[in-house]
Amino acid sequence: QKEVEQDPGPLSVPEGAIVSLNCTYSNSAFQYFMWYRQYSRKGPELLMYTYSSGNKEDGRFTAQVDKSSKYISLFIRDSQPSDSATYLCAAASGTYKYIFGTGTRLKVLA
């Protein structure tokens, strides 16, 4: 079992929809949770960085961490075609190591 699991998709939604992207993890030691966006043939770009449980909002993006169920989510409001990309979740404990999910491909249809 991978330490961070993510549905690969693809996920297709119409423009303007609310998108929900999810990951689960198995290691209780994880305290830091990240979401990256990766466009085709580009490097991952950090979207959200959260510590421990709770919500964090940045513009149209909201990251949510539920440590009791080991579940992390990214919500995108008013989705745009430019949001079409692969979204990677990652988790880390108190060491150097990020553990990444395999990524979810999102396509927002105009």
Place this chain on the structure above:
Amino acid sequence: DAGITQSPRHKVTETGTPVTLRCHQTENHRYMYWYRQDPGHGLRLIHYSYGVKDTDKGEVSDGYSVSRSKTEDFLLTLESATSSQTSVYFCAISRRDGTDTQYFGPGTRLTVL
């Protein structure tokens, strides 16, 4: 790309040849990382560095070595490339340890024939 460049951006090589990939940063960050990205596996850590001449292994380090003689440069070497090392390689940097935000470079696409 947060002041990170990778070279070359694309490379095709043959099995058994040595290959060196370079990561250069202008941020003066202490930590540097090499990842590989493969379908179905996501990003996996190969090696990382926590200072000049200080390096350690990640989860997929077999067949790879690294060196860091200057803060700004982190080299990844495939001593004798194999087809299983065909992948996209990303360098990342962070100011502190792995709990700090990691910023990624643009990647190097390596094909081993």
